[in-house]
Amino acid sequence: MQSLLVTGGMGFIGSNFIHYWKKHHPDDPIINVxxxxxxxxxDNARLFDGQVGYQFVQSDIGDEALMMKLMQGIDVVVHFAAESHVDRSIHDPGHFVRTNVVGTQILLEAARRGQVKKFIHISTDEVYGSLGVEGAFSEVTPLAPNSPYSASKAGSDLLVRAYYETYGFPAVITRCSNNYGPRQFPEKLIPLLITRALRNEKIPLYGDGLNVRDWLYVDDHCSAIERVIEAGVPxxxxxxxxxNERTNLEVVQSILRLLGKPESFIQYVADRLGHDRRYAIDSSKIRRELGWAPAYSFEKGLQKTLEWYVRETEWCARIADGSYRVDKEADHT
Ligand SMILES: NC(=O)c1ccc[n+]([C@@H]2O[C@H](COP(=O)([O-])OP(=O)(O)OC[C@H]3O[C@@H](n4cnc5c(N)ncnc54)[C@H](O)[C@@H]3O)[C@@H](O)[C@H]2O)c1
Incomplete structure (x- = not known):
């Protein structure tokens, strides 16, 4: 049994990780910050409220004193909390630096002082920049972030590296491609497409729609993190x-086809500033060294995702009318 502190566990990937971990390791206590x-x-982790071995703490990871206190007795930190939306980073870069860079340093320091045994820092392939039509990012590709979001994530990666090099702190970095699946806030491409198409609304598509992303079903990401917790080398x-490389246009077409909606729903809009053209990731190291492999094809993952959004009408409605925010003032567990 090991005790986990998960940051950002009410967000998309963090909450899916808690669902995954509780299913596979039900006895491990989790603090969700x-x-x-x-x-x-x-709503993303409400299921666990009141369960023995689960505690939600509403706090900024930048609250140094509280982070120090929470680290007592923690074996593993899985750090998801971040500002994560590229468009928002273009409008307010400072906010991204405060949470993603300064917040990560505060968390690292608290974890180091608390003698945490392993710290998993969840980063992104966006730190590597953009690719042409050929090639893929490997772990030794130089960092070349293009947006304030990816620059702030690269900054946090460098701090994690420095904590390992300077203090021998047992930190590991994962860099994943675009995730999709249940519980994703509908400002990101796939849930935006699904929720709009379900309401018969137009679907905005940046530029020519030919930007390429590699898609990872969120449960496959969770199983990769599990392997890193178990066997990843500090x-x-x-x-x-x-x-699963797809152009954004292909993703939109697949979703419209699966939902039985016409392609006339697509509305091309002006391209995002500094829009990276292509990301592709070489994940042969984790496959070879930790024996991880994804279980979902894009088609299978997309089908499961669609079924979730179609079924969870209340979740979608609470997001759409903003009532999911009501808890924010009420909760100070
Ligand atoms: N979504 C993707 O496709 C993707 C791809 C690669 C990497 N990542 C990385 O994975 C992590 C999780 O991404 P996500 O898509 O789940 O993000 P998300 O935006 O859905 O969730 C982020 C969570 O962090 C919390 N948070 C934000 N600032 C905080 C702070 N200062 N203190 C405490 N909590 C704070 C938010 O309330 C939210 O619950 C991020 O670090 C992101 O950079 C995401």
Whole structure:
């Protein structure tokens, strides 16, 4: 049995990770630290409220004194909390530096002083920049972030590396490609497409729609993190990808087809500033060294995702009318 502190566990990937971990390791206690920003949704982990071995703490990871206190007796930190939306980073870069860079340093320091045994830092393939039509990012690709979001994530990666090199702190970095699946806030491409198409609304598509992303079903990301917790080597970086490269246009077309909606729903809009053209990730290291492999093809993962959004009408309605935010003032567990 090991005790986990998960940051950002009310967000998309963090909450899916808690669901995954509780299913596979039901006896492990988890503290979920989340500030409940606009992206944090109490509904995402409400199922665990009141369960023995689960505690939600509404807090900023930048609260140094509280982080120090919470680290007592923690074996593993899994750090998801971040400002994560590229478009928002273009409008307010400072906020991204405060949470993603300064917040990560405060968490690292608290974990180091608390003698945590392993710290998993969840990063992104976006720190590597953009690719042409060929090639893929490996763990030794130089960092070349292009947006304030990816620059802030690269900054946090460098701090994690420095904590390993300077203090021998047992930190590991994972860099994954675009995740999709249940409980994703509908500002990101796939849930935006699904929720709009279900309401018969137009679907905005940046530029020519030919930007390429590699798609990873969120449960496959969770199983990769599980392997890193179990066997990842401190100081190492592991890329995690789904080997599912698709243009944004192909993604939109697949979703419209599966929902039985016409392609006339697509509305091309002006491209995002500094929009990276292509990301592709070489995840052969985690496959070879930790024996991880994704279980979901894009088609299978997309089908499961669609079924979830179609079924969870209340979750979608509470996001759409903003009532998911009501908990934010009420909760100070
Ligand atoms: N979504 C993806 O496709 C993707 C891909 C690669 C990497 N990542 C990384 O994975 C992590 C999780 O991404 P996500 O998509 O789940 O993000 P998300 O935006 O859905 O969730 C982020 C969570 O962090 C919380 N949070 C934000 N600032 C906080 C703070 N100062 N203190 C405490 N909590 C705070 C929010 O309330 C929210 O619950 C991020 O670090 C992101 O960079 C995501």
């Amino acid at each position: 989340d500030l409940l920003t606009y992206a944090g949704n109490r 100081g190492e970086v592991y890329n995690v990808g789904g080997q």
